[in-house]
Amino acid sequence: MKTRKLGRCVWLREAIADDEQDQPPLQGQQKADVCIVGGGYAGLWTALEIKARDPACDVAIVEADICGGGASGRNSGMVLSQWAKIDALRNFCGEDGAVRLGKAFGASAHNIEVFCKTNGIDAEFRPDGWIWGSTCAAHDGSWRGILESLARSGQSPFQELTAQQIAERCGTTSFRGGIYDPTAATLHPGKLVRGIRRVALGKGIRIFENSPMRHLERTAEPRIHTAAGSLTAKTCVLTMNAWSLGIPELKSAIVVLASDDAVTEPVPDLLEKLGYLGKPLMGDSQTFVTGFRTTANHRFQPGISGGIIGFGSLAGQRFEGRSIRDAEIRACVQRGFPALAHLPFADSWCGPIDRTQSGLPLFGKLPGPSNIFYGYGFSGNGVATTPVTARILASLALGVKDEWSGCGLVRAPERWMPPEPIRYVGAHMVRAAIRRKDDLNQRSKRIGPIVRALSAMAPGGITTSTVKKERN
Numbered sequence: 001m002k003t004r005k006l007g008r009c010v011w012l013r014e015a016i017a018d019d020e021q022d023q024p025p026l027q028g029q030q031k032a033d034v035c036i037v038g039g040g041y042a043g044l045w046t047a048l049e050i051k052a053r054d055p056a057c058d059v060a061i062v063e064a065d066i067c068g069g070g071a072s073g074r075n076s077g078m079v080l081s082q083w084a085k086i087d088a089l090r091n092f093c094g095e096d097g098a099v100r101l102g103k104a105f106g107a108s109a110h111n112i113e114v115f116c117k118t119n120g121i122d123a124e125f126r127p128d129g130w131i132w133g134s135t136c137a138a139h140d141g142s143w144r145g146i147l148e149s150l151a152r153s154g155q156s157p158f159q160e161l162t163a164q165q166i167a168e169r170c171g172t173t174s175f176r177g178g179i180y181d182p183t184a185a186t187l188h189p190g191k192l193v194r195g196i197r198r199v200a201l202g203k204g205i206r207i208f209e210n211s212p213m214r215h216l217e218r219t220a221e222p223r224i225h226t227a228a229g230s231l232t233a234k235t236c237v238l239t240m241n242a243w244s245l246g247i248p249e250l251k252s253a254i255v256v257l258a259s260d261d262a263v264t265e266p267v268p269d270l271l272e273k274l275g276y277l278g279k280p281l282m283g284d285s286q287t288f289v290t291g292f293r294t295t296a297n298h299r300f301q302p303g304i305s306g307g308i309i310g311f312g313s314l315a316g317q318r319f320e321g322r323s324i325r326d327a328e329i330r331a332c333v334q335r336g337f338p339a340l341a342h343l344p345f346a347d348s349w350c351g352p353i354d355r356t357q358s359g360l361p362l363f364g365k366l367p368g369p370s371n372i373f374y375g376y377g378f379s380g381n382g383v384a385t386t387p388v389t390a391r392i393l394a395s396l397a398l399g400v401k402d403e404w405s406g407c408g409l410v411r412a413p414e415r416w417m418p419p420e421p422i423r424y425v426g427a428h429m430v431r432a433a434i435r436r437k438d439d440l441n442q443r444s445k446r447i448g449p450i451v452r453a454l455s456a457m458a459p460g461g462i463t464t465s466t467v468k469k470e471r472n
Ligand SMILES: Cc1cc2nc3c(=O)[nH]c(=O)nc-3n(C[C@H](O)[C@H](O)[C@H](O)COP(=O)(O)OP(=O)(O)OC[C@H]3O[C@@H](n4cnc5c(N)ncnc54)[C@H](O)[C@@H]3O)c2cc1C
Pocket: 037, 038, 039, 040, 041, 042, 043, 062, 063, 064, 065, 066, 067, 068, 069, 070, 071, 072, 073, 074, 075, 076, 077, 078, 079, 080, 211, 212, 213, 214, 239, 240, 241, 242, 243, 258, 259, 260, 261, 303, 349, 350, 351, 352, 353, 376, 378, 379, 380, 381, 382, 383, 384, 385, 386
């Protein structure tokens, strides 16, 4: 059977070789030491981390689609430190833990680059940094509170930039000022996830693709059931991203919202003329953030958050195919890079994001006698965080008590979201308010109390972090 490329976004179409085969689906009754459900970055990095610590451990991954078919093969490829979430990190992990994790996330881009070089993966890694800026008066200085908070921890990972400095670096005069994180990078998400898959297979990790878990038996040794087989393991790790909504204990901690990306055809001459060829990735300060980057083959790639809202367990839903938000993406380009707003989109797509209230992921063990662990809630920031948090999941899965399994991100899922259908209706109201607030801010208009109150219920994203302690 050939790996399917049809209906996939440009990243996977470019990353999957024509003659590449899917791994066989799970069939019959199988056994493993550790079974990981979900073959995205979180599952693959965790499998590699477990194997690195215990080479004799028999690790198997059960993936509903193909590895990278979820968010890992269709994200924007922005490798961002998590320093913008210092307050939320401090809230869960304390001062020392927050700084330790912040440094680990900050080092992630470099570590991914080293991993790719060591393993012969050309993931088109570009360490050009990240500019987080303002495109309207209401957003000016959005980052100041975070800089002050970081300074209290003795950290200064960002450099402030004026509008002129941003224009000189990136060729757009639409940004009124911002900050620069030199540790950030861009990469090709499809080539990265398919590269990690190749390395995992080379290490003897078994991968079953096209094998959706239909039932999770919570016996002393957990058992995964698929249409054609079952896999019994001593330990199971769930890295199912937005599809964690299908696990009753996990769904109250996340709301699922799509992000949407687009790419133009390669336009090297235009980017060169503008001054945005091979330059830093950029993001604005909207609650539903807009991001801009370029690819190694000189496509311009804008992306926006705040799209389709997930309902129920996400089963049968279509966070797939071409984005339905091309016009909205174009409006964002008009705002951030007007000189590129006329370019047609060669492709656009969307994918689900598992947003927690704080914007930080969750790790832990499901209640009951089975060794079933979870890792999800990456909130649109999984590229740099998953290699680090794989250490947390590996320590939990191997029963090791250390700084990782004891870290503050290991916690019970917060009971933040109400049950359906209130969750779905409420999420639409909050999303409408956020869109309204973002729009009013751009037009320097006053925001009324209802819009203000509803939009304050926004989940954490790339830069925002709700620091209020979530209740269990
Ligand atoms: C459009 C978009 C843009 C983004 N941009 C960025 C960015 O620039 N930077 C950044 O850091 N992050 C970004 N993200 C987020 C990032 O992609 C994710 O945080 C990251 O990929 C999460 O990895 P994961 O392994 O948890 O999830 P996934 O890659 O989604 O993997 C989960 C896997 O679980 C599988 N699965 C689900 N249910 C089952 C089941 N029942 N049985 C078996 N398998 C199952 C799915 O098929 C899927 O492959 C973006 C996401 C999207 C959608």
